[in-house]
Amino acid sequence: QDIGATISRFDDNWLTVMRNGMTEHAASIDGVNLQMEDATDDLAKQIDQVKNFVASGVDAIIVNIVDTSAGAAISEAAGSTPLVYVNRQPDNVDSLPATQAFVASNEIESGTLSAFQVCNNLRAEGKAGGARGYLMNGQLSNQAAVQRSKDVHDVIGMDMCSFMTIIDEQTANWSRDEAQDLMTNWMSSGEPFDFVLANNDEMAIGAIQAMKAAGMDMADVQVGGVDASQDALLTMQAGDYDVTVFQDAFGQGAGSVDTALAIVAGDSVDQKVYIPFKLVTPANMDEFLSKN
Amino acid sequence: MSSDLVLKTEDLTKHYGGVHALEGANFEMKMGEHIAIMGDNGAGKSTFVRQITGVEQRTRGKVYFYGKEVNFTGPLDAREAGIETVFQTLALADDLDVSDNLFLGREKTKWNFLGPFRRLDYKAMREDTMAGLVKTGVKIPNIRNSIANMSGGQRQCVAIARTATFASKLTIMDEPTAALGVQETAQVEKIIATLKAAGEPLILVSHNMRQVLDLVDRIIVFRRGRMVADLKVSETNGEDVVAYITGAKTGAQFEGAA
Amino acid sequence: MSSDLVLKTEDLTKHYGGVHALEGANFEMKMGEHIAIMGDNGAGKSTFVRQITGVEQRTRGKVYFYGKEVNFTGPLDAREAGIETVFQTLALADDLDVSDNLFLGREKTKWNFLGPFRRLDYKAMREDTMAGLVKTGVKIPNIRNSIANMSGGQRQCVAIARTATFASKLTIMDEPTAALGVQETAQVEKIIATLKAAGEPLILVSHNMRQVLDLVDRIIVFRRGRMVADLKVSETNGEDVVAYITGAKTGAQFEGAA
Amino acid sequence: MTETSHGVGGLTFDKSKKAWPNELNVLFALVIIVVIFEILGQLLPYMNDQSFLFDTKDRFGSIFNEARLKIIILQVAIIGIIALGATQVIITAGIDLSSGPLVAATAMIAMSFAQTELVNGNPNPKAIFGTWAMDLPVIAPIVVGLLFGALIGAINGTFVAYFRIPPFIATLGMFLICRGIALWWSSGRPVSFPTESYKFIGSGMMPVVWFLSLAAIFHVILKYTVYGKHTYAIGSNEEAARMSGINVKRHKVLVYMIASMLAAFAGIVLSAKASTAQAGMGEFYELFAIAMAVIGGISLTGGRGSIIGTVLGAMVLGVIRSGFTFIKLDGSYQLMAMGGIIIAAVVLDQFRQRNRV
Amino acid sequence: MTETSHGVGGLTFDKSKKAWPNELNVLFALVIIVVIFEILGQLLPYMNDQSFLFDTKDRFGSIFNEARLKIIILQVAIIGIIALGATQVIITAGIDLSSGPLVAATAMIAMSFAQTELVNGNPNPKAIFGTWAMDLPVIAPIVVGLLFGALIGAINGTFVAYFRIPPFIATLGMFLICRGIALWWSSGRPVSFPTESYKFIGSGMMPVVWFLSLAAIFHVILKYTVYGKHTYAIGSNEEAARMSGINVKRHKVLVYMIASMLAAFAGIVLSAKASTAQAGMGEFYELFAIAMAVIGGISLTGGRGSIIGTVLGAMVLGVIRSGFTFIKLDGSYQLMAMGGIIIAAVVLDQFRQRNRV
Ligand SMILES: Nc1ncnc2c1ncn2[C@@H]1O[C@H](COP(=O)(O)OP(=O)(O)OP(=O)(O)O)[C@@H](O)[C@H]1O
Ligand SMILES: Nc1ncnc2c1ncn2[C@@H]1O[C@H](COP(=O)(O)OP(=O)(O)OP(=O)(O)O)[C@@H](O)[C@H]1O
Ligand SMILES: [Mg+2]
Ligand SMILES: [Mg+2]
Secondary structure (H helix, E strand, C coil), rough: CEEEEEEEECHHHHHHHHHHHHHHHHCCCCCCCCEEEECCCCHHHHHHHHHHHHHHHEEEEEEECCCCHHHHHHHHHCCCCCEEEECCCCCCHHHCCEEEEEEEEEHHHHHHHHHHHHHHHHHCCCCCCEEEEEEECCCCCHHHHHHHHHHHHHHHHHHHHHHEEEEEEECCCCCCHEEEEEEEEHHHHCCCEEEEEEEHHHHHHHHHHHHHHHHCCHCEEEECEEEECCCHHHHHCCCCCEEEEEEHHHHHHHHHHHHHHHHCCCCCCCCCEEEECCCCCCCCCHHHHHCC | CCEEEEEEEEEEEECCCCCCEEEEEEEEECCCEEEEEECCCEEEECHHHHHHHCCCCCEEEEEEECCECCCCCHHHHHHHHHHHEEECCCCCCCEEEEHHHCCCCCEECHHHHHHHCCCCCCHHHHHHHHHHHHHHCCCCCCCCCHHHHHHHHHHHHHHHHHHHCCCCCCCCCCCCCCCCCHHHHHHHHHHHHHHHCCCCCCECCCCCCHHHHHCCCCCEEEEEEEEEEEEEHHHHCHHHHHHHHCCCCEEEEEECCC | CCCEEEEEEEEEEHHHHHCEEEEEEEEECCCEEEEEECCCCCCCCHHHHHHCCCCCCCEEEEEECEEEEEECCCHHHHHHHCCEECCCCCCCCCCCEEHHHHHHCCCCEHHHHHHCEEEEEEEHHHHHHHHCCCCCCCCCCCCCCCHHHHHHHHHHHHHHHHHHCCCCCCCEECCCCCCCCHHHHCCCHHHHHHHHHHHCCCCEECCCCHHHHHCCEEEEEEEEEEEEEEEEHCCCCHHHHHHHHHCCCCCCCHCCCC | CCCHCCCCCCCCEEECCCCCCHHHHHHHHHHHHHHHHHHHHHCCHHHHHCCEEEECCCCCCCEECCCHHHHHHHHHHHHHHHHHHHHHHHHHHCCCHHHHHHHHHHHHHHHHCEEECCCCCCCCCCCCCHHEECCCCCCHHHHHHHHHHHHHHHHHHHHHHCCCCCCHHHHHHHHHHHHHHHHHHHHHHEEEEEHHHHHHHHHHCCHHHHHHHHHHHHHHHHHEEEEHHHHHHHHHHHHHHHCCCCCCHHHHHHHHHHHHHHHHHHHHHHHHCCEECCCCCCCCHHHHHHHHHHCCCCCCCCCCHHHHHHHHHHHHHHHHHHHHHHHCHHHHHHHHHHHHHHHHHHHHHHHHHHCCC | CCHHCCCCCCCEEEECCCCCCCCHHHHHHHHHHHHHHHHHHHHHHHCCCCCCCCCCCCCCCECCCCCHHHHHHHHHHHHHHHHHHHHHHHHHHCCCCCCCHHHHHHHHHHCCCCCCEEECECCCCCCCCHHHHHHCCCCHHHHHHHHHHHHHHHHHHHHHHHHCCCCCHHHHHHCCCHHHHHHHHHHCCCCCCHHHHHHHHCCCHEEEEEHHHHHHHHHHHHHHHHHHHHHHHHHHCCCCCCCCCHHHHHHHHHHHHHHHHHHHHHHHHHHHHEEEEECCCCCCCCHHHHHHHHCCCCCCCCCCCCCHHHHHHHHHHHHHHHHHHHHHCCCHHHHHHHHHHHHHHHHHHHHHHHCCC
């Protein structure tokens, strides 16, 4: 069978792990031919890619949707060709036709888990009287980034964590290097702070690198991120990083291929598969070291 | 001011940074007169032309056109006031063809109610272009070729034809025959003579002594950015003019100028 | 082929699309000779120059330089072979200053072991520039000003100074005095006379009959892309040449050419 | 045509040797690329003799693979609309980098005025205005979007023409401003759920209809009107245009306004097609719009180029994209191959038109 | 200097009226922007009279806030290195869009040869080559990276010079190719964990050291060597340069090679600074590098511009970025304000140099 897949962007770390999960899983099954396209975060391009797949007559399509509110447009573009959404939940999830399904996670969990753990850690350190910190946003136009930042604000809005204040929040565009510069800029104002929350691991690592370069002791600052990438876990192993969140990229990728093949074969499948996030701290990080 | 003056400048001056290209030029031109401007290279002749036509903004001084003080903010203003100019740089659009260049800025059009989107009347423009070129005597095998592909003389003839095709209150030509062949030069001189006969005033910048003595009424000489002589052609000759150009002589009313 | 020929072309031809700008030119030039090329605008004179100097690739024909067949792929080749040219378009870099332009492509340098990163000897170049400009008689108030700000004549003088500053096996000048004033023209003619005295061959394209008759040994006339006459100056006069230019006459050996 | 309409004598002029129009070269490149994909479809072992353009599997009951023909042009139609404006700006020797972000900003703004009242029978969850902005006639978002585009274009043009800011900088500044506006509008959240009539603007082959009709209109305007002539004149020699009495400044403002209105319209069509507007839309569109024009033979130094060329340039990109999916090329190779083919297409073009070395 | 060294007579020439160098305008714009931030620090109520540049809180025992001074230039140093190359390309009237993706590709490649053997005492989990490529001397990744850059630059230059492809297209093609290479290398997975000596290349203020030393070198080269003179000549009038006997093609290849080697070096420094290489690195770097040059007063039509201008242009961007963080401006407003300031900086520049209308 020919399967076409379109991924929101190829140069995203987490999505790359998921992509590799799909490729490796597909390669392990006889007669399955997986073709991968990069939507470069361009929704219109993604819709056209789906149409191109249809024109080429593939048997099934896997979509890692750029914009979850465009589910209707994507579903329509696929027509009768089987289609599986992966990782991101499209907004039309309740009205998917029988030939379509999704294997995804609920983005609301990730930012919440991370921020809440940082809140707990700060309390444990006796800073419940007041803690100040910074929030690093991912790309401002990215839904996951917007959602994760909103999660942080929601956590801080809870009574239990209301002792936390955000001094400033700015974007570092998911990137480690921009995060370094942003963190250094923040530190140059000389304001003391207790935590840094980032929308992903890369930015958290960048912030850590900048703080260490400025001679700060990482024990004094709580740093939280999302993704549980290998780099992040090794940074955690070195004792610099405090909290991240694991989402099974490899597993989701493989799962989406299986679901697609099942629909093609006419098997009955669960149309909605939710995959939960898991909190990662130095205490349990060994479990995840080799996973993403 | 007497209104029989076509053009009058008072203390017209232009500095480019430290370069004093034109200093205190006081120039007067009467109705129907043809005046030549002569002078060494870099004496400020073209600079004078650029100040009058609004291509550049003068450092100081005043310009009167038909008795009214004018402050052209650009060449468009000057043209609208009735000054037609052949610039030394020719001002041609290289990628356009001959007739496009001839009518640049005042295309013949149809359906004028469409404003900027009014339709070009290519046919009429091409016909008029032929007529205009024949006047200058130039030969151009294919007028649909772009101007970039034209020879030096052909380019110059297009620029002249452009000026000669439209009626004006004052015509200025900056070295119009520099690149022209023998025949074409004769044709252009005929055009100038026609203007003279029609009483249309003209300023001619030229290095060609024979041409100047043949064609104009008065010669103004520039030296080192200043007017140094104002000579009636009937009262002067070639050697005399050269003496003023080289600095061997300076006009009485310009003593101390340069 | 006899080796006392500086330049020889056989059936040299250039077509631009449908335009036959140069047709079957057979040209010969002897050692030490000064030859003028005349003709109407658009007759193909500059096209001829461009084919010889490798600026363009010819449609067909052969070119021999000092007895050897040459196929210049670009002007660099021609210069390296010893041909110095003042092009009609002058070929100046507008943003650079006068001495940069004069030495463009053969800068004076120090520390030559640095290859392309060898150091420019600005001082030496400025001094030589002064000397070169003085020869042409042009006045330029500030040679550090960029060429874009120079007057038409000043630009032309820079191009001429560039050629006159370097020794060569053949000098070609395409309308070198077109934009020059009376004095500057005299100076450039003096430069040409000096070349003559030194026995250096020269091809001069010009529309100026007096100049041509004064300076050169032979006149070649182009008409409609073809050579139509080859006249010894000693055996001809102005009217005669004009007759060939206008087509009233055609040289005996060129019957049927145009 | 009579002989005299071509010239006034002089050299022999052989009319039979017509200049080969630039656009033919692009067409030629396009055909070559299609042929290459057809051949690859036959040659590559895993392709099982599929045809790129023809309906060999009889899926459409037609000689052509209609789905393919449609998608080839559909996927470039929206950027193509932008490219029509880019073409005009580049002919004036300018450049417009702001069009990509302008697409996003316009999409967000227009979509906010195209909200439907009920989604699946429930109240619209995303509306950023109150109910007064619900179920407005489709003309409302279009007008708002185009006005916004005109405003941005007027600002671009004013900076370029009156303040003499290099177009690269003026429009790079506007690039950032428009991205900022898109993010600020609805704080980065997507705006979805438009009315049916709005969706229709971008549904099915409508983007292609818009693209081709606008292309036809601007082809005529550039070739046959004063606007077009002045656009070419300014790009060819701005100083000469000014000396010839063209109001260069005003004209430039007009050109930038038209370009931005086209980009804004592309934003409207795009959001209608996707039924949503998000701040990240239109990324790199400005580059691809420019690329279409350049593949179509335009010169970035101004004065040359044509709408037909740009349309063909768009088709080249469309064929490449579809072709890659056709031969099942993996995403990361696609980028490399796309880069190579874009260069190759222009190399081909150059080889065919070298008349003067 | 004697009088004669300025000219050969003619008009009166007033040497006291020296031309105002372009770079001074940029410096002026820079100062104004700094002053504005200082004032905002005093005026904005939530800022508590903080100073932008001065050490009012006595944290550094210096009159300046040294941390701020450092980050201002540190954050533009890497793009600044690219901008040095962009400057040279633009002076030849070219453009290089491939530098951003080249940064990413070089980072990935160089980093693969800079792997350390042990991470936290465990074997390196990311190494894409075997142990032979572990703990290599730091010169290895540098040489490999620079060679890769030289190769890409040579290809760019060859297409531009010998095949006469418009630079925009040649380097846009290369843009896609390099992005593709970055994604394909290690299948898009980041490459991390370099040796300590490699990290040192990008640690602390090293990027600034590189940037400023390279700037000094290329300033000298452009002003005082044949290479520089020919670069300006080609951009000013390519045809004239050719007719004057400059080997235009070979020279262009050299310029593009130098530009790409600088971009490659920027990629090395960037990956050393971040201790990782990722395919998405360097996004928009090419645009910002060009912007630095243009803010510094370069002309995209070639022939003009200087390294000093570009360095000042880089500083303008650095100050803006730091300033925004300083006044705690929100992300979407930052983009808008950045756009506005870039335009304003150039407007200021224009107003100061209008000597000829
Ligand atoms: N690149 C080109 N494409 C098409 N036609 C050209 C091109 N270059 C020159 N021509 C045509 O060839 C003819 C000869 O041009 P050339 O420049 O040789 O004339 P010329 O004798 O030097 O004239 P002038 O005295 O005006 O300089 C002209 O009709 C010109 O229009
Ligand atoms: N934009 C400018 N900046 C600086 N100097 C300039 C500028 N334009 C002209 N000049 C200088 O002003 C002087 C006068 O130039 P102008 O063009 O008026 O000379 P001209 O008399 O027309 O000479 P020609 O006979 O050679 O055309 C020259 O020395 C020239 O170098
Ligand atoms: Mg002049
Ligand atoms: Mg000529």
